[in-house]
Amino acid sequence: MITAYRSNCTSLELSAVTAASDLPSDVIWIDMVEPTREEEDHIEKLLGIDVPTRDDLKDIEPSSRFYVEKDAVYMTASLVWKVATDIPTLTDVGLILVGNRLVTxxxxxxxxxxxxxAALHRIPADMRSGAALLAKLLETIIDRTAxxxxxxxxxxxxxxxHVFGERAKKVRRPSNFLEEKLRDVAGYHRxxxxxxxxLMSLSRLLTFLHTVxxxxxxHDTKDLCRNVSRDIQxxxxxxxxxxxNITFLLDASLGLINIEQNSIIKIFSIASVVFLPPTLVASVYGMNFQFMPELHSPFGYPLSLLVMVISAVVPFFFFRWKGWL
Incomplete structure (x- = not known):
């Protein structure tokens, strides 16, 4: 789809324009959205320029993104898209200054x-030229990025x-709570x-635009470009x-996961140490030797149980005294 905008901020479809002579002289911006090959050929005939294809816009070489050809200035900027989704991406946008017109x-x-x-009508009438519109467009892009x-x-x-505050309040959380938060951290990092x-792409574009x-x-457009450059920086x-901050949050989340896992392992380790002495006592009296005096004592069974309980309780309170529990 091709939409043209005139200096009075009204729009018109260019499909009805068949020749360069039919193109209104006050058209200052031609916006091409997912153009077909026929639409690209139509614009090339109207303006006498070569319209870069989708593959041309993806070229990362500086000589292919910023150059001058046939008195037309070609630039390519990478803009953030789908920021409200889980997979924000970059989309390449072609910007062409040809005469007093801007082509996107x-x-x-x-x-x-x-x-x-939406804000096109607010632009002062004396700044409705191709170069001025490009500077205003870049300013809008930077405002949106901010x-x-x-x-x-x-x-x-x-x-x-959520990661630190709820932990400090000792709120019970699902076992996979931090793992889910790691996915959110990864999304913000992306x-x-x-x-x-x-921003790096726009910075390179502004550096090139200053030479146009x-x-x-x-003067006004030059000052606006200078301000946009400072905003980009x-x-x-x-x-x-x-x-x-995201890197810190990622490291902290991984550290909290390790702490929780270590706490679980510590509980099992302490439990095994607490029950080891009773197990030893039970193992001694479980041996099938013929001469074991305690087996014939009427107090042998309760004494063995008492020894097992004491041998389990003493390590438990020792760990509590050390602060390991």
């Missing part, structure tokens, strides 16, 4: 694009409270990793901090 090619629907379209990080911090804080990869003449010649540092 995407095969996903990141929330930042919907937010940008929101994702803020939500992740809140959820990670709640998770940390999300923050994808956010950091996206259309940006250098527009701040968010990258914040994402690194969150990643460190």
């Amino acid at each position: 090619i995407r095969y996903a629907n990141p929330t930042s694009f919907a937010l940008f379209v 929101e994702v990080l803020e939500q992740a911090v809140v959820r990670i804080d709640i998770l940390s409270t 999300l923050i990793s994808k956010v950091r990869d996206s 003449p259309a940006v250098q010649q527009d 701040s968010l990258s540092e914040h994402a690194s901090f969150i990643s460190g």
